[in-house]
Each structure stands twice: as structure tokens, then as C-alpha cells.
Amino acid sequence: MQDKDLPDIVDLVREMGAFGDGGRNRSPGNSNSGYGQGGEPQAKPAPGLPAQSQAAPDLPGHLEGLAARARTYVEAASSPNTRRAYAADWTHFTSWCRRQGLAPLPADPQVVGLYVTALAAGAADNAPGRAAPRSGGRKPHAVSTIERRLSALAWNYSQRGLTLDRKDRHIATVMAGIRNRHASPPRQKEALLPDDLIAMLETLDRGALRGLRDRAMLLIGFAGALRRSEIVGLDCGRDQTEDGRGWIEVLDGGLLVTLRGKTGWREVEIGRGSSDATCPVMALQTWLSLARIAHGPLFRRVTGHGKKVGSDRLNDQEIARLVKRAALAAGVRGDLPEGRRADLFAGHSLRAGLASSAEVEERHVQKQLGHASAEMTRKYQRRRDRFRINLTKAAGL
Known part of the structure; x- marks a missing residue:
């Protein structure tokens, strides 16, 4: 079964624009991207590819079987557990963007830098303008969790044909500070002798x-x-x-x-x-x-x-x-x-x-x-x- 959190391989093929104008064109508003106009995330379906600036023709029928086979290879590129984790991380990020009035697309290092700051401060699940409460609130995320979510964002952007520059100062400098202040020795599981x-x-x-x-x-x-x-x-x-x-x-x-x-x-x-x-x-x-x-x-x-x-x-x-x-x-x-x-x-x-x-x-x-x-x-x-x-x-x- 196709993972709903992943961009459809058919959409990826359509983006290549290699099939002429013989098919029916899709308008940006009808694309299965999971986003409305302006890049605002929608509740359903799960986030997919961003809307294209130009309409792309449908895939010819004789290539649908090949696209289905390509989809299985896309899914095999990573384990189901990895895809589920990356999908959950992407959902968390887009939900945070929605609450803050920010657009998750395109890949903006400044937005991502603010997001990882919120994770480190324990404020990623709070309403806009409110800091994490001193008691009874959510704890700051571990550095390892923040690193994983950052990797998940980079992966999700790459699946959408976008690039997240993790070396940008809005991300790299913030992460360096988070590691220096919050990093702790890894908690390893006990060895069974x-x-x-x-x-x-x-x-x-x-x-x-x-x-x-x-x-x-x-x-x-x-x-x-x-x-x-x-x-x-x-x-x-x-x-x-x-x-x-x-x-x-x-x-x-x-x-x-x-x-x-x-x-x-x-x-x-x-x-x-x-x-x-x-x-x-x-x-x-x-x-x-x-x-x-x-x-x-x-x-x-x-x-x-x-x-x-x-x-x-x-x-x-x-x-x-x-x-x-x-x-x-x-x-x-x-x-x-x-x-x-x-x-x-x-x-x-x-x-x-x-x-x-x-x-x-x-x-x-x-x-x-x-x-x-x-x-x-x-x-x-x-x-x-x-x-x-x-x-x-x-x-x-």
C-alpha cells in the first residue's frame, strides 16, 4: 500500500514535463499536494508535493504500470519505520507552522531555525506568543530528537524537489548553541549478558x-x-x-x-x-x-x-x-x-x-x-x- 505521507511518484514523473501536451492539465489548486493556495497545510490529505507554478499534463496510460513499479522502489528506499517517523516529524512541523502563521513551503532556513529553537525551549506545542510554562508544561526536546527532526525535514523537502540548507546560519548557528547548552551523554540500553x-x-x-x-x-x-x-x-x-x-x-x-x-x-x-x-x-x-x-x-x-x-x-x-x-x-x-x-x-x-x-x-x-x-x-x-x-x-x- 502506498504511504500517504510520501509524494506520489506519478506526480514526480509529471513534473519532468517529458510527455508533451496531450494529457489533461492540472491546475495548481487541484494538485494533490496537501496544501492550499499560499502554502498553508491542510488537514487532509497528508502533506504531499507543493503546488506547481505551471500546469503539468497527466501521465499517459501506457506508463501507469511503470509508475506503479517505480512507486514500489520509492517505498523500498527507506524502511517503514523511518517513513513513519519522518511523516510524524513533518506533521509536527507543519502543525507548528500553522499555529504560528508561517508557511512550511518553500524551504526557509529562518523558519526551520525558529522551529528548532521552539523544540529546544519546550515551546513547540504552545499557542503563538506563549512560552513554555514553568510547571506542568512540556519539557524541552532532547538534542538527539531535534537532530532527528531536522533530518526528517531535510528528507521531506528533498522528496518535494526542494533543498533545505542546514549550513545556513539560521540553522547551523542555532543548532551549535543548542548542542553546547543542552547536549548530554547518550542514554544507552543495558547489555544483557x-x-x-x-x-x-x-x-x-x-x-x-x-x-x-x-x-x-x-x-x-x-x-x-x-x-x-x-x-x-x-x-x-x-x-x-x-x-x-x-x-x-x-x-x-x-x-x-x-x-x-x-x-x-x-x-x-x-x-x-x-x-x-x-x-x-x-x-x-x-x-x-x-x-x-x-x-x-x-x-x-x-x-x-x-x-x-x-x-x-x-x-x-x-x-x-x-x-x-x-x-x-x-x-x-x-x-x-x-x-x-x-x-x-x-x-x-x-x-x-x-x-x-x-x-x-x-x-x-x-x-x-x-x-x-x-x-x-x-x-x-x-x-x-x-x-x-x-x-x-x-x-x-
Whole structure:
């Protein structure tokens, strides 16, 4: 299904003006841009391309099929999660512009500079002319959130054939000041180490399909250092589903996972465990056998009081909920209040756990995580190598 937040590829093709004057012309007021005259955002439909200054002819009928195929490629250029986030950020920006009496189009660095200032001041959701209340109001947005929204605006403008100059002084200087005043160290999710994972596995019901599925997902996610989307995107074999992100092959030495991640296609080797209780390959085979899954998505919803397995793949949010739920049930980081513990764990806790606990050369960990640089891999190694090299003693003290 086409994302309503994205410009239509047919409109993009029409803008090229390469099809003569044989079609019916569209007037600016009738374009599916999501904006009325003057660039004011409309409630419905979602923001699309801005109205064109000159009418463009309709696309000839014999090219409609090609345009439909091009649309699927446009959608495949970014993940659904990224498109949803960018669409939400664009909606927030256009809503703020409407309240302030400003036009979101064309790309104006001064308007964007005012917007990021409002985000940093906690006033982006207030009525015009009113500052954020000292108590009971919205908190200022984190610098990382502001950076993401700025990237989302640049992306949305580019999809509309416009360019947002992020180096313009109205944006660059304001962002430099925001970083200097409000930046804070990143809050990383807690790494789940092997003992933590084993304790989490013990909280799952081995006699229930849901427990067997969750067990396999935790072990596969940890041993493969997989992202949430990569776990739930796996199929039993190659080219079995349209929305699949990879597939598995069970070999003598373990599990070979071929998947499409952020950096492209890569292979991940998941070796067999030292015991059946902690073997990711055994856990996966048990789940597939008892769930009677031989084709299509690996991990699916269990319904009917835990006795029926559906046909659709799980949402990647289920991985985050599973990790959080199992970690709390196992008492991981029991030295902290439950409220704080709930914020420590997420899907990335599995990737960070393998990176922090695997006693191998760093290049092997980097390959498993699919990182292009060792520096990125080190960000996942929460507890590894601390004080292993003591420069104080090396200096003679």
C-alpha cells in the first residue's frame, strides 16, 4: 500500500514535463499536494508535493504500470519505520507552522531555525506568543530528537524537489548553541549478558508454543546480534514472502542467516550452543517443528489461548516488549527500582549483550553486528575492556 505521507511518484514523473501536451492539465489548486493556495497545510490529505507554478499534463496510460513499479522502489528506499517517523516529524512541523502563521513551503532556513529553537525551549506545542510554562508544561526536546527532526525535514523537502540548507546560519548557528547548552551523554540500553539471558529463558514456559517462540527469538537475537526488524523479518527460505528481510539455512555447524540490514545484504553465522538448553539452533528447530512452520515467516503470533499459530509475522515491537518483560521477570538489575529497570532494556540489549560478552577479536564482533567501523562496534561493548589497559600504571604511578 502506498504511504500517504510520501509524494506520489506519478506526480514526480509529471513534473519532468517529458510527455508533451496531450494529457489533461492540472491546475495548481487541484494538485494533490496537501496544501492550499499560499502554502498553508491542510488537514487532509497528508502533506504531499507543493503546488506547481505551471500546469503539468497527466501521465499517459501506457506508463501507469511503470509508475506503479517505480512507486514500489520509492517505498523500498527507506524502511517503514523511518517513513513513519519522518511523516510524524513533518506533521509536527507543519502543525507548528500553522499555529504560528508561517508557511512550511518553500524551504526557509529562518523558519526551520525558529522551529528548532521552539523544540529546544519546550515551546513547540504552545499557542503563538506563549512560552513554555514553568510547571506542568512540556519539557524541552532532547538534542538527539531535534537532530532527528531536522533530518526528517531535510528528507521531506528533498522528496518535494526542494533543498533545505542546514549550513545556513539560521540553522547551523542555532543548532551549535543548542548542542553546547543542552547536549548530554547518550542514554544507552543495558547489555544483557549470558547469565542474564539464561535467567530470562527460565521465566518462559517450555510447554507452551508462545514460550518456545519467545525462547527462540531471544537466543537467535542474542547469538546473531540481530536488530528487532531483522529477527521478525526472517523467513524459512529464500524468496518466500514479499516483506521478508532474510532467510535461514540449517547446516551441520549451525545456522546461516542471510539478511538485508541497514548496510545491505550480509550473512550471519550462528553456531550451535554448548548445551541444548542454550542452543539457538535447537530452540529454533523446536519452535518450527511444534508450530508446524515450514514456509514463510519464522516468528508469528500465537493465538487461541496459546494453541494456534497465525500466518502473519510479528511486529518488531514485540521483540522490545519481550526483552523488557523477560528481563523484569528474571530480576535483571534487581538493585534498581522497577521503574528505572523498565527503561534499561530493549531490543538493542541483545546486540549489546553479545558485543560485550564475546571474548574474541573485535573484528569478528564487528562482522557479526554488521558495522562498517570498529568505532561503532565499541559503542555496543558496554562493559568490555574497561580498565584492561591501565595507563596510570603504564605511566609509572
